[in-house]
Amino acid sequence: AQSVAQPEDQVNVAEGNPLTVKCTYSVSGNPYLFWYVQYPNRGLQFLLKYITGDNLVKGSYGFEAEFNKSQTSFHLKKPSALVSDSALYFCAVRDNTGANNLFFGTGTRLTVIP
């Protein structure tokens, strides 16, 4: 069965510092991995995805994520955090069996401190 784990409920980082939001996954076959961000009173917004190819994926707002097959991880990163990056971040996985489902983690709340 597919699943995603986000081990940290909360991540705090100072503005200008690099940030990492962690995600590990479990899936049969090759994974399709996604990161979404949710701002207050808003729906989820797509940030980036890994389907195949280069393990380092670049996405919106300067975010990137690195796919690591041996560690079954897909951590979200940004070199320099902004206060406006403060939000709830969700990792999701979808397998390649043709099903339409995304399996989401519980979310990590990122707070960037000015």
Place this chain on the structure above:
Amino acid sequence: ETGVTQTPRHLVMGMTNKKSLKCEQHLGHNAMYWYKQSAKKPLELMFVYSLEERVENNSVPSRFSPECPNSSHLFLHLHTLQPEDSALYLCASSQDPPANRMGEQYFGPGTRLTVT
């Protein structure tokens, strides 16, 4: 957000009421989804429609009834809900190409439902 819209944004209903949530996508997608978002829990996929046919129903209680009259519209009909059904209900859509390329889902802003 003009891609996927949801109405109403907030809804308070009693346990004996009947109400409906509406979702509309303006992206030309061929699949639509209902999710339930509760605090400190993963998003729960409730229903999936692909090409207007229901392809997934994750053991959702019958007090939730989806309807997809066309590829742009999705409804969630609510009847005799329980207080534990209070949550944020999110609609999403995607364009699903052939199986070896998966498209991302685009979400609406959600309906905040409170059952009293």
